[in-house]
Structures are given as structure tokens and as C-alpha cells.
Amino acid sequence: MNPFTAEHPVVARGLRKTFESTEAVRGIDFDVLHGECFGFLGPNGAGKTTTMRMIGCVSPLTSGSLKVFGLDTGKSMREIKQRLGVVPQEANLDEELPVEENLTVYARFFNVPSNVAAARAREQLDFMELTEKRMAKVSELSGGMRRRLLISRAMMNEPDLLILDEPTTGLDPQARHLVWDKLFELKRRGVTQIVSTHYMDEAHELCDRVAIMDQGRIIDEGAPQDLIQKHIGREVLEVRVSEPMRSQILAFSLSMVKGYDSYRDLIVLYADEAERILDKIKNSDIKTDYTLVRRSSLEDVFLKLTGRRLTE
Amino acid sequence: MNPFKPFSFSPRQAFRVWQREVSVYKYIYKSTIISNLMDPLIYLVALGFGLGAYVNRMQGLPYIQFIAPGLIASSVMNAASYETTINTFVRIHFDRVYEAMMATPVTVEDIVVGEMMWAMTRSTIYATVMLGVVTALGLTHSWYAIFVPFLGAMGGMMFAILGLTYTSFLKSIDQSNFFFTLLITPLFLFSGVFYPLDALPEIVKTIAFLSPLYHLVEIIRPLIIGQIGYGVILHLVWMIVFILLFVAIPVNLLRKKLVK
Numbered sequence: 001m002n003p004f005t006a007e008h009p010v011v012a013r014g015l016r017k018t019f020e021s022t023e024a025v026r027g028i029d030f031d032v033l034h035g036e037c038f039g040f041l042g043p044n045g046a047g048k049t050t051t052m053r054m055i056g057c058v059s060p061l062t063s064g065s066l067k068v069f070g071l072d073t074g075k076s077m078r079e080i081k082q083r084l085g086v087v088p089q090e091a092n093l094d095e096e097l098p099v100e101e102n103l104t105v106y107a108r109f110f111n112v113p114s115n116v117a118a119a120r121a122r123e124q125l126d127f128m129e130l131t132e133k134r135m136a137k138v139s140e141l142s143g144g145m146r147r148r149l150l151i152s153r154a155m156m157n158e159p160d161l162l163i164l165d166e167p168t169t170g171l172d173p174q175a176r177h178l179v180w181d182k183l184f185e186l187k188r189r190g191v192t193q194i195v196s197t198h199y200m201d202e203a204h205e206l207c208d209r210v211a212i213m214d215q216g217r218i219i220d221e222g223a224p225q226d227l228i229q230k231h232i233g234r235e236v237l238e239v240r241v242s243e244p245m246r247s248q249i250l251a252f253s254l255s256m257v258k259g260y261d262s263y264r265d266l267i268v269l270y271a272d273e274a275e276r277i278l279d280k281i282k283n284s285d286i287k288t289d290y291t292l293v294r295r296s297s298l299e300d301v302f303l304k305l306t307g308r309r310l311t312e
Numbered sequence: 313m314n315p316f317k318p319f320s321f322s323p324r325q326a327f328r329v330w331q332r333e334v335s336v337y338k339y340i341y342k343s344t345i346i347s348n349l350m351d352p353l354i355y356l357v358a359l360g361f362g363l364g365a366y367v368n369r370m371q372g373l374p375y376i377q378f379i380a381p382g383l384i385a386s387s388v389m390n391a392a393s394y395e396t397t398i399n400t401f402v403r404i405h406f407d408r409v410y411e412a413m414m415a416t417p418v419t420v421e422d423i424v425v426g427e428m429m430w431a432m433t434r435s436t437i438y439a440t441v442m443l444g445v446v447t448a449l450g451l452t453h454s455w456y457a458i459f460v461p462f463l464g465a466m467g468g469m470m471f472a473i474l475g476l477t478y479t480s481f482l483k484s485i486d487q488s489n490f491f492f493t494l495l496i497t498p499l500f501l502f503s504g505v506f507y508p509l510d511a512l513p514e515i516v517k518t519i520a521f522l523s524p525l526y527h528l529v530e531i532i533r534p535l536i537i538g539q540i541g542y543g544v545i546l547h548l549v550w551m552i553v554f555i556l557l558f559v560a561i562p563v564n565l566l567r568k569k570l571v572k
Contacts, residue, residue: 019572058414059572078322078417086415092408096336105335109328109416157416 007070008033009161009192010055014064017050024050026216027064032161032194037187039203040196041298042213043306048196049089051213052163055194056086069160082110085154085191089165091146093138099149100125100134103156110157117156124152128182144175151182162186162193168202180205200299210298214306224298231304232296233258235274239267239281240290248286253277261304265289270300319563321421329418329426330433332409337434348391349441352383356445359506371508373537380451381533382505384442384460388467389525391438392431393496396475397488400427404479410570420567424476428559431472432465439464446536454538463531469555470524476562480569499525527551 010032017025025047032038040048053059054066057077066073068080094102100121107117125131128148133141141149147167154162167183168176183206187193197203203210204224211221220227239249246267250260253269256277261268269277274293281288360376370378403409410423440461446452478491502509502516503525509517520526527547534540 056415058411078320078325078419081415081417084415088411088415090408092412094332094336094409094412095407096339096409101335105332106412106416108331109325109413109418111324111328111417 011067016063018062028218036208037193039207039210041210046213047216083160085159085162087150087154087164095138099136106153107156128152144171164195204298219305227301228296232270232300233272236296237269237274238292240265241288245286319421320419325418325422326425330429333430352387380446381536382529385528385532387438387442388435388464389471391435392468392471393475395431396472400479420570424563428472432468435468436461436464456535467528473558480565499523504529
């Protein structure tokens with residue numbers, strides 16, 4: 001396929017979704033490119049899952065346009081779903097079937113011939129390190145195994161686009177890293193991925209580009225490193241200090257920072273060279289309770305853009 | 313959402329939904345067939361032999377002979393009713409099987425039709441096994457009885473329509489009891505399974521005419537005893553009209569419930 005003529009796998013314009021009285025998605029635009037991993041970042045209720053359900057053709061749009069593989073999601077849902085792999089947030093594995101049949105029965109919905117499905121199921125179980133569990137009941141699997149089985153299941157039709165809704169929520173660190181390894185491997189094989197998450201390290205690790213969502217809107221979009229550079233800079237200085245001292249610190253550091261955020265007794269200063277600000281504070285007579293200079297992260301971008309207060 | 317938007321139905325995808333149920337049934341048929349057929353068999357033995365010893369003849373038939381075809385029909389009703397209420401509710405809310413299916417090239421229409429086909433299959437299996445039991449007891453007197461499994465399928469369809477319609481309104485699994493206590497049990501008792509409807513007051517008789525089970529009983533009984541009249545055609549037409557009139561209702565209701 002010629003990348004210059006082919007349409008992007010997902011093109012959304014003015015995408016909107018309203019449930020009775022709540023506006024879950026309030027008119028968003030985005031493109032997902034061939035072979036990339038695209039992330040939706042946002043707090044709970046930001047509209048990530050709703051957006052992904054619309055891409056998956058299970059939730060009709062309220063308005064706007066959404067094309068997947070160049071096809072309209074309202075008109076061509078069977079054709080689109082034939083080429084999608086969907087990993088839902090909560091495991092909806094078939095509890096009434098053993099592990100391996102979860103894969104082969106699912107493959108039948110895509111009309112994969114049974115001998116092909118059997119071979120793919122073995123391959124997937126091997127890839128996800130579940131071969132020993134092939135005859136086990138789903139209820140016997142750990143959380144990490146279930147998630148790996150869900151990803152295996154989504155791969156049974158060899159999808160061109162994999163949609164993963166919070167793929168590692170609730171997993172222990174070992175299981176998370178194993179899932180990440182597998183997703184990397186799939187990306188290397190050229191599978192386009194859309195991931196939603198509220199783990200910033202996950203987004204940074206997996207995603208080529210992310211869209212930060214809040215209250216149904218995309219606030220900013222770009223490569224994680226670019227977003228960090230644009231909003232935060234290289235480093236972050238955290239200072240806990242009593243209220244009256246705060247304005248003093250801000251006064252002499254403002255020329256050196258890209259921005260700042262304060263929350264209760266905490267000031268977070270975004271700068272390329274935070275160490276220099278810290279030196280200045282140390283040389284002054286300001287008494288601080290706690291200081292830390294660290295590398296900036298996507299989490300800083302996220303908190304700067306979506307605010308530090310709980311939204312729920 | 314527009315409730316009148318055209319159906320998106322694919323027979324092949326509905327067949328895939330049906331196949332999933334077959335795959336699951338492989339693991340559970342042994343235990344479920346026995347427990348599900350216990351019920352009609354207990355009635356057959358307890359009332360057929362027990363009450364039958366005191367009841368002379370009913371419409372010219374020994375009592376056990378009278379009730380055996382009715383119990384085949386009621387096993388059809390029970391099979392499809394359980395399948396489309398409790399089992400379907402679990403697939404929607406607890407196991408979320410339909411949610412998983414809807415991520416594949418399967419639509420709600422395919423799911424509902426596939427489940428109807430499956431309820432028909434289960435009803436047909438029960439009708440056939442019950443027919444075997446009744447025949448083994450020497451109560452089948454006609455080769456017309458070979459049509460009983462076919463009627464099991466039709467009966468299964470009628471009760472699948474009723475069950476799926478009810479399930480589309482269900483909020484919790486406890487509410488499924490009402491379907492059985494307020495609909496299935498009265499149908500069981502007032503549809504001519506245990507006594508001819510002539511015994512009932514006119515008004516009850518009129519209501520009983522609306523019972524799908526009544527029509528099923530009135531077809532299966534002549535097939536078993538071999539006395540076929542034109543009445544059979546009337547009952548068959550009633551069933552066909554019932555299915556054609558109401559089949560789209562659960563499809564629409566479940567689409568509204570599942571597509572959000």
C-alpha cells in the first residue's frame with residue numbers, strides 16, 4: 001500500500017457522543033497512522049473508553065464523522081470489525097469454555113477456517129506463555145493470564161488494528177512488563193495499536209503519539225517527548241514550603257521556569273535547569289520542608305493540563 | 313437512536329452465535345438433560361400412575377396417555393424459557409458473552425436470531441428425548457409422532473420470543489422468577505396438559521386460547537395417539553402467525569438494551 005495515497009487507519013472529525021444528559025465526547029479530531037501506537041490519556045470519565053467503543057463500531061456516534069480503514073463506522077461495521085482486534089478493559093472471556101476454545105470459538109466469529117484457527121490458537125498460547133493452561137478453565141487464570149488471553153483472543157483474526165482499553169490496569173509489575181513486551185513485539189510486526197491508559201509510564205513506554213483527554217475533549221496531542229518539552233522542559237523541581245514563602249520563591253524563579261503549578265503546600269516548577277533554581281533557594285534564607293529535582297515525565301504534562309484536583 | 317433503523321442480519325453470523333452455544337453445550341449436556349427432564353418425568357409418573365389410578369378416562373384415553381403428550385410440550389416450553397431468560401441474562405450481565413461477540417463481525421440481530429435458533433435446538437432435543445421416554449412406556453401409537461421434534465422447534469421459537477422479550481426488561485436475575493410464577497406455571501396448568509379445557513369456565517377458556525402451550529399440546533397429542541383432525545392445522549396456523557407477528561419485538565428491544 002502506498003502510504004501517501006492510503007487513508008490513515010482511523011480518521012475522526014468532530015466526533016461527539018452524548019448519553020441522555022451527559023456529553024461523554026465533545027467533538028474531537030484525531031488521526032491514527034499506519035503502524036503506530038496511539039494513546040488516549042486521561043482521568044476516569046475523560047471519554048477514552050467511549051471513543052474506543054465508537055472506533056470499535058459498538059457505539060453509534062451522536063454526530064461527527066469517524067472512518068476506520070477509510071470506511072464509515074455507521075455503514076460498514078461488519079467490514080471494519082472483521083479487521084479489528086479489541087481488548088476490553090474488563091475481561092469478558094467465555095467462562096463456560098476452556099482457555100484454548102476461548103480462542104477457537106472466537107475465531108469462528110471472524111469465519112477463520114477451523115484448521116487455521118487451531119494453528120493460530122496454539123501459536124498465540126505459545127506467544128503469550130499460556131500453553132500449559134490450554135485446557136484450564138478461565139476462572140483458574142490469574143489477572144495477568146486473563147489479560148494475556150484477551151490479547152491472544154484479539155489476535156485470532158490477525159487484525160490490522162488492535163484496540164486496547166487500559167491493558168495493564170490491575171496487574172502486578174511483572175505481569176505489566178510481560179504485557180508491554182508482547183505489545184512491543186506486536187508493534188514490531190506492524191500491528192497498529194490504539195491504547196487507552198491512565199498510567200503515564202505506560203503511555204511513554206508504548207506510545208508513539210498520545211492524545212491527552214479531559215472531560216470529553218482532546219487538550220493536546222503529540223509524541224510524549226515533544227509534549228514534555230513543550231509543556232514542562234527537561235526537569236522538575238518540587239518544593240514543599242509554607243504559604244508566605246511561596247511567593248518569594250516564585251518571584252526569583254519565574255524568569256527561569258517554563259511554568260509552575262501549586263497545590264496546597266507544594267510548588268512544582270517546570271524548567272530546563274531546575275538545579276540552578278534549587279541552588280538559589282538554598283542560598284537564600286527560605287526554609288523548605290522538602291525539595292526534589294527530577295527528570296520531567298509525561299505525568300507532569302498530564303497533571304499540568306488536566307489539573308491536580310480529583311475530577312470525580 | 314432510531315428504533316426503526318433497518319436490521320443488519322447475517323445468517324452466517326447468527327449460525328456462529330448458535331455454534332458457540334453448541335460448543336458450550338458439549339460440556340454441560342449430560343448434567344442438564346437429566347435435571348431438566350426430571351421435572352416432566354416426575355409429573356408423568358406421579359400423576360400418570362398415581363392420579364391415573366383414580367381417574368377413569370379422559371377424552372376416552374387412559375390418564376397417563378392423556379398427559380404424556382402434554383408433558384412433551386411443556387418440556388419444550390421449559391427448555392426455551394430457561395434458555396432465554398436466566399441463561400440469556402447471565403450472558404448479557406455476568407459473563408458478558410454478547411459484549412465479546414459484538415466486538416467481532418456479529419450484530420445484535422445475529423445474536424438474537426442465533427439465540428432463538430439455539431433455544432429451538434434445545435427444545436427440539438428435549439422434545440425428542442421425551443418422545444423416546446413416552447414411546448418406551450408404550451404410549452406412542454402413531455408414526456405421525458416423528459413430527460414431534462419439528463413441533464419442539466416451533467414451540468421453542470414461540471417461547472424464545474416470550475423469554476427474550478421478558479429478558480430485555482430484566483434489571484436483576486431475581487426478577488426472572490416472575491416469568492415462571494406469573495407466566496410459565498399458569499400456562500403449564502391451564503393449557504390442556506392435565507385436563508381438557510372444556511372443564512374450565514368460558515372466560516378462562518378464552519384466555520387459554522391465547523396460550524402458546526395450549527396450541528402445542530393440541531398438536532402433539534393427536535400426533536402421539538394418531539387421531540389427526542383438521543384442528544391440527546388451525547393450531548399450526550396459530551403458532552406460525554404468533555411467530556411471524558412477534559419475532560421482531562425481542563430483536564428491537566435487545567438492540568436498544570445492548571447498543572449504547
